[in-house]
Amino acid sequence: MDRVAPPSLLDQARETASMIKISHSIFALPFALGAAAIAFRAEGTVSIWTLGWIVVSAVAARTLAMAQNRLVDAHLDEANPRTAGRAIPAGRVTRRFARMMVVGFAALFIASAGMLNPLCLKLSPVVSVVMLGYPYTKRFTWLCHLWLGAALGLAPIGAWIAVRGSFEGGTTPLLFGVAVMLWTAGFDCIYACQDAEHDRGTGLSSIPARWGVAGALKTARFAHLACVALLIAAGISSPALGWIYFAGVAAAAVVLAYENMIVSADDLSRINLAFFTLNGLVSLALGAAIVLSAVFPSH
Numbered sequence: 001m002d003r004v005a006p007p008s009l010l011d012q013a014r015e016t017a018s019m020i021k022i023s024h025s026i027f028a029l030p031f032a033l034g035a036a037a038i039a040f041r042a043e044g045t046v047s048i049w050t051l052g053w054i055v056v057s058a059v060a061a062r063t064l065a066m067a068q069n070r071l072v073d074a075h076l077d078e079a080n081p082r083t084a085g086r087a088i089p090a091g092r093v094t095r096r097f098a099r100m101m102v103v104g105f106a107a108l109f110i111a112s113a114g115m116l117n118p119l120c121l122k123l124s125p126v127v128s129v130v131m132l133g134y135p136y137t138k139r140f141t142w143l144c145h146l147w148l149g150a151a152l153g154l155a156p157i158g159a160w161i162a163v164r165g166s167f168e169g170g171t172t173p174l175l176f177g178v179a180v181m182l183w184t185a186g187f188d189c190i191y192a193c194q195d196a197e198h199d200r201g202t203g204l205s206s207i208p209a210r211w212g213v214a215g216a217l218k219t220a221r222f223a224h225l226a227c228v229a230l231l232i233a234a235g236i237s238s239p240a241l242g243w244i245y246f247a248g249v250a251a252a253a254v255v256l257a258y259e260n261m262i263v264s265a266d267d268l269s270r271i272n273l274a275f276f277t278l279n280g281l282v283s284l285a286l287g288a289a290i291v292l293s294a295v296f297p298s299h
Contacts, residue, residue, distance in 0.1 A: 030287020186223030248289020
């Protein structure tokens with residue numbers, strides 16, 4: 001039998017870029033930029049250096065989490081018909097290469113945090129643990145969706161600390177962080193509905209596996225309602241946010257309502273639209289609204 005040549009490093013790099021979906025950094029990055037904009041306004045100055053390293057650290061943290069998730073779950077993905085074709089189970093990326101990516105992005109994240117300020121550097125190992133720990137949570141708790149949400153929710157809080165060097169006056173980014181956590185947990189509940197039966201059969205924990213698809217969709221709706229309420233509270237708490245921001249919140253609320261309407265326990269065919277496209281719109285709308293409201297006061 002002819003021996004199959006292992007994939008080249010270049011091929012694995014290309015597959016990894018697809019596997020970890022760097023483009024999905026769009027979910028958290030706009031909130032980080034929005035929080036940074038509010039913090040810059042409070043400081044009365046803008047630093048392109050700081051802004052650049054915020055972007056690098058946010059993308060590195062999210063990519064670290066995704067690479068770790070794909071690596072740790074490779075054997076689970078292999079056993080699931082929906083995910084068996086992913087890069088690692090299919091052999092297009094080796095586990096060794098994936099480990100190198102995890103270590104590399106962890107180093108990049110910590111280094112970029114160090115370029116921001118001492119407090120960011122001190123907190124970077126804690127954030128790294130949150131990012132690296134997510135794939136293990138589904139082994140023992142259905143709260144795994146909230147853990148994932150917390151990982152993304154750290155973005156606006158981290159951006160605030162990156163600009164100000166402390167968490168002083170951080171009520172608004174904290175509200176953003178919890179809102180992002182609930183928003184993410186909600187759409188992750190929707191996405192996990194695809195694997196409810198598989199997770200239940202293999203002993204993995206998730207809200208769909210525990211309470212069924214209908215229960216998970218109800219949970220997602222509640223989480224998204226709470227998210228919108230917190231976004232409104234964030235707008236009220238910050239003098240930097242005016243009608244532009246609230247218009248963005250209103251637009252995001254409409255998109256979230258539509259997202260929850262197009263998926264039902266009897267029809268999961270539009271999950272990809274709900275998960276990827278619509279949540280990308282939510283993040284972009286809110287991020288733009290926060291930045292514009294901070295740059296152009298509209299009170």
